[in-house]
Amino acid sequence: MTSVHVIKIGGAVINDTGLLQSLLKGLAALPEPFVLVHGGGRKVDEWLLKTGMKPNMIDGRRITDGPTLELAVMNYAGLLNKQIVSYLQSCQQNALGLTGADLNCIRAHRRVHPEIDYGFVGDIDYVDGKVFSDLCHRGVTPVCCAITHDQEGQLLNTNADTIACEISIALSGLTKTHLWYGFEKEGVMVDIDDPSSLVKELTPERYQSMTADGTIHTGMKPKLHNCFRALEAGVESVHICNASQLTNIPVASGTQIMASL
Amino acid sequence: MTSVHVIKIGGAVINDTGLLQSLLKGLAALPEPFVLVHGGGRKVDEWLLKTGMKPNMIDGRRITDGPTLELAVMNYAGLLNKQIVSYLQSCQQNALGLTGADLNCIRAHRRVHPEIDYGFVGDIDYVDGKVFSDLCHRGVTPVCCAITHDQEGQLLNTNADTIACEISIALSGLTKTHLWYGFEKEGVMVDIDDPSSLVKELTPERYQSMTADGTIHTGMKPKLHNCFRALEAGVESVHICNASQLTNIPVASGTQIMASL
Numbered sequence: 001m002t003s004v005h006v007i008k009i010g011g012a013v014i015n016d017t018g019l020l021q022s023l024l025k026g027l028a029a030l031p032e033p034f035v036l037v038h039g040g041g042r043k044v045d046e047w048l049l050k051t052g053m054k055p056n057m058i059d060g061r062r063i064t065d066g067p068t069l070e071l072a073v074m075n076y077a078g079l080l081n082k083q084i085v086s087y088l089q090s091c092q093q094n095a096l097g098l099t100g101a102d103l104n105c106i107r108a109h110r111r112v113h114p115e116i117d118y119g120f121v122g123d124i125d126y127v128d129g130k131v132f133s134d135l136c137h138r139g140v141t142p143v144c145c146a147i148t149h150d151q152e153g154q155l156l157n158t159n160a161d162t163i164a165c166e167i168s169i170a171l172s173g174l175t176k177t178h179l180w181y182g183f184e185k186e187g188v189m190v191d192i193d194d195p196s197s198l199v200k201e202l203t204p205e206r207y208q209s210m211t212a213d214g215t216i217h218t219g220m221k222p223k224l225h226n227c228f229r230a231l232e233a234g235v236e237s238v239h240i241c242n243a244s245q246l247t248n249i250p251v252a253s254g255t256q257i258m259a260s261l
Numbered sequence: 262m263t264s265v266h267v268i269k270i271g272g273a274v275i276n277d278t279g280l281l282q283s284l285l286k287g288l289a290a291l292p293e294p295f296v297l298v299h300g301g302g303r304k305v306d307e308w309l310l311k312t313g314m315k316p317n318m319i320d321g322r323r324i325t326d327g328p329t330l331e332l333a334v335m336n337y338a339g340l341l342n343k344q345i346v347s348y349l350q351s352c353q354q355n356a357l358g359l360t361g362a363d364l365n366c367i368r369a370h371r372r373v374h375p376e377i378d379y380g381f382v383g384d385i386d387y388v389d390g391k392v393f394s395d396l397c398h399r400g401v402t403p404v405c406c407a408i409t410h411d412q413e414g415q416l417l418n419t420n421a422d423t424i425a426c427e428i429s430i431a432l433s434g435l436t437k438t439h440l441w442y443g444f445e446k447e448g449v450m451v452d453i454d455d456p457s458s459l460v461k462e463l464t465p466e467r468y469q470s471m472t473a474d475g476t477i478h479t480g481m482k483p484k485l486h487n488c489f490r491a492l493e494a495g496v497e498s499v500h501i502c503n504a505s506q507l508t509n510i511p512v513a514s515g516t517q518i519m520a521s522l
Contacts, residue, residue: 021414050312070340077358078339079331082408082416086362090414096364097338101347102357103401140364147343153282153351155343 003176008164010039011183026247028091033136039160064119100148108148122156129170165226182243187255264437269425271300272444287508289352294397300421325380337406361409369409383417390431426487443504448516
C-alpha cells in the first residue's frame with residue numbers, strides 16, 4: 001500500500017442521489033485505497049420537521065437532544081451509510097459501513113462546555129488507526145459516518161470533518177496519508193461567487209490574514225482548523241475541493257493546505 | 262475456535278431496553294464466539310404510524326414499499342444495530358454491525374411471487390461464511406440486522422430468522438456451528454399458556470403431527486422450517502428458547518430440534 005486517502009464528502013452532494021452515485025462510481029475506480037467519511041446533509045432536519053420537532057442550532061452547531069440523536073443515528077449510520085455501502089458494492093468496491101462503536105474504532109466523550117449543553121455531541125479521544133489501515137490492506141473500503149461512542153454504551157453525534165481529520169492523523173502514523181475535503185464549492189475562495197478567485201495554496205499566514213479581514217468566516221473556519229491540524233500532525237497532504245474533483249485523486253484541483261514557510 | 266453460536270434475538274426483548282441490555286451483558290460473558298442476528302421488533306410500525314403511513318401485512322408478511330424500506334434500514338441497520346454494538350462494546354465485547362451489503366456478506370434478490378408484490382423484500386442467494394468465521398476468529402462479534410442487498414445497489418428487507426438460519430449453514434461448512442432462536446416464549450409448546458407443555462425435543466415426525474392438528478400454526482411454521490433446514494444442512498444443533506435462556510449457552514433449556522429417527 002503506497003498511500004491511503006481519507007476522503008470526506010458533505011454538503012449538497014449528499015442530498016442528490018444522482019450526484020452521489022456518480023461520485024461513488026468515480027471513487028470506486030481510484031487507483032489507491034481510501035477511507036470514505038460522510039456527513040449527513042439535510043436529512044436529519046427534514047425528519048425533525050416531519051415528526052413535528054425543530055432543528056436546534058447555536059452558532060452553526062447542532063444541539064443534539066435525545067430525539068435528534070436517534071434521528072442522526074437512523075439517518076447517518078442507517079439509511080445514508082448503507083445506501084453508500086450497497087452502491088459501492090455494485091461498483092465492485094468491497095465496502096464496510098462503520099460508526100465509531102463498530103470495532104471500537106472511534107472513541108469519544110460527551111462534550112463538556114461551561115455555558116452550552118450540546119447534548120449528545122461527542123469530542124474524539126482516540127481513533128484506532130490500525131482498524132482502518134488493516135481494512136484498507138485487505139481491500140476493504142471503510143465508510144465512516146458521523147457517529148461515535150463513549151465506550152459506556154452511549155452513541156454520540158460527532159462532526160464529520162473532525163472525524164476525517166482524526167482518522168487521517170491516526171493513519172499517518174502507519175502509512176503515507178492524504179486528506180481530502182470535497183463539497184459544493186471549488187475550495188477556499190476570495191470571492192465566493194467568482195471561481196477564478198480560488199486560493200490554490202493556503203498557508204497559515206494567508207489563513208490568518210483572510211480570517212482577520214473577514215474573507216474566511218463561520219463554517220469554513222472549523223474546516224480549515226481541521227486541515228491545518230492534520231498537516232501539522234503528519235498527514236502528507238490536505239486539500240479542499242469540489243466533490244466532483246475527488247474522482248481525479250491524487251491530482252484533484254482545489255485548495256491545497258500548506259505548512260508554514 | 263471449538264464451535265460458534267449463531268444467536269437470533271427477536272420479539273418483545275428488542276422493544277425493552279432494560280431486558281435487551283441485560284441479555285447483551287449475559288451474551289458478552291459467553292465462553293464461545295457468537296454471531297448475533299436481530300429482528301426489528303415493533304419500531305418500524307411505530308415510525309410508519311408516526312409519519313402518517315400504515316403497516317401493510319399480507320398473511321403475516323410485511324409488504325415493503327419504498328418508505329417502509331427506508332424506515333426499516335433506519336431502524337434495523339441504524340438505531341437498533343448501533344445501540345446493540347455500542348452496548349456490547351461497553352461490556353468489553355468487540356462488536357461490528359453488519360447488513361448484507363457490508364463486506365458483501367449476504368447477497369439476495371428481490372422476491373419474485375406470481376400474485377403478490379412484496380416490494381423490497383429479499384430472498385437470500387448466498388452468505389459468505391468466511392466473513393463471519395474470520396471475524397469470530399479475530400475476536401469480533403458480528404451483529405447482523407435484517408437488511409440484505411442485491412449487489413446492484415438495492416437494499417432489501419429480509420426475514421431475520423432466515424438470515425440466522427443461512428448464516429449458520431454457511432458457517433457449518435467451516436466450523437462446528439450451533440443455532441439458537443431466542444424470543445419471549447419458552448420454546449415450542451403444546452398449550453401456549455402452559456409452560457409445562459414445553460416440547461423439549463421436536464422431531465420432524467412430531468412437527469408433522471403438531472402441524473396437522475393445528476397445534477403449530479402461523480408464525481411458528483416458518484421459524485421451524487428454518488430450524489429443520491439448518492439441521493439438515495449440517496448445523497450441529499438447533500434450539501428455540503426464551504431469550505433469557507441464551508445467556509446459559511451452550512446448555513440453555515427450551516426446545517431442541519431433532520433430526521429424523
